[in-house]
Amino acid sequence: MSSRETIVNGAVRVRFAPSPTGALHLGGARTALFNWLFAKHFDGTFVLRIEDTDQERSTQEAVETILKGLSWLGIYWEEGPRDGGPFEPYFQTQRLHIYKKYAEQLIKEGKAYYCYCTTDELKKEREKAAKNKAAPKYNKKCRFLNAEDAKELHVSRRNKVLRFKMPEEGKTIFNDLCRGEVKFENELLDDFIIMKSDGFPTYNFAAVVDDHLMEISHVIRGDDHLSNTPRQIQIYQAFGWNPPHFGHIPMILGKDKARLSKRHGAQSVTEYAKEGFLPEAMVNFLARLGWGHKDQEIFSRKELIELFTLDKVTNSPAVFDSDKLTWLNSHYIKESLPERIFDLALPYLEKAYPKLKLDDKDAAGIAYLKKVITVLQERLRLITDIVPASEYFFKDITSYDEKAAAKHFKGEETTKILEDLKRSLSELKTFDKPSIEDVFKGLAEKLKVKLGGVIHPARLALTGRAVTPGMYDVIEVLGKEKVIERLEKAIKFMG
């Protein structure tokens, strides 16, 4: 059996455990997605746990945006905040008594000890080590304190932390589901802190206690945790617990190949939502960052669940390319039902064109808007593109594109063409696309000009622009009245 093979015996239970210190960024979202796909693939359970033990940086607001982000992506949790579950609570700050209990067990068994060193002392030690180009390791001063000194310090120093007694020899070896065998010398691992002086556990301790208690079978997380894994395995061993399987997925980097940060622009998934991206585009995009299946680029959610396995996860970090995301987004917009695009676009349109203010009774307004969206839908890359693209459907023409005007609004023939067009269109009984097309073709033939000779001036007259969807579509949607009115205005403009 290869070390990369995913070993599954018993129920699959995975977790996504973000710390609420900021929004759900792309890296976190991808980790959540891989966990979720893995769970769904094996018919397992996806647990959401909030690791809010950093009192300084955790916020309730961040919790909300993370939940919102996951929901937007369609990543739902069987256990976690809101609905709870059999292993609640799912907020670490509500589990303090649990960590305390297990920490005490380790003290009792001599596997952890109090450390009374002050932050200043530790800092000085580290600086000294750096100067000597030595490993900035804790000197284990408090590990070997005699009973008397310990008792005295316990009283005199009110700030104390709990440190884990790391074995001083041997190796910690584990099989990573993505990387294969990974080894660490225990001697190089520090006696790291498991309980802070404020009584809160540190990440490496809380995560282990929770993963064990919550019966997590597979820990799938970012590469940045690979070096933490031996420390955590040592804790499992100290308790006599079986560690879960670990799978470390590559991180997502910015264009400069540096860790994702604010410098890389919009990074939170909710921001992408606001910018007009569709969740399925984001899911598809994220899935292809560090994972692939043959030559395929487009994956439905169902396909992802079927095809996703950890052995197909890449090992190298991925730089995210927003062009590809945009391409996927335009693909999914084209595929969407117009009704959905309508729902998604409406808030942006109402904001941009206050006169629009649709209410449920405005059947004509709704019908018009739906036609506008249908005509524009396949050219949108982002939902928000609808606003600039639809301007002439909602506002009167106040100016004509200069370059296009110089080209298409010149000569008496043009005036004549537009006058002719106006007359023919106004005589139309059924104002639909085929009839409109007939008018244009007939006119071109009659006047012995190319079709473009009619269409280009018409486009400019009716939209003020050089670039629009198909002319017949635009005319049909605008409706006879507006079309005639705009043609008149253009004729007048040309003098």
Add this chain to the structure above:
RNA sequence: GGCCCCAUCGUCUAGGGGUUAGGACACAAGCUUUUCAAGCUUGCGACCGGGGUUCGAAUCCCCGUGGGGCUACCA
């Protein structure tokens, strides 16, 4: 500094001893057309370097180099 991970077109990736090293985004050209997109066709473009192992290495091994991570009373 120490330890760990990683390395195929600009980017995302397929390929895991013998391939014309495949696909996608982006870019360029052509076709189509009613403008612009879209679509279709074509083009451009990569195995980090050096040593081994082997008949044969992008693929396996070692060493370098580069990037990333951990080394916090952050997670």
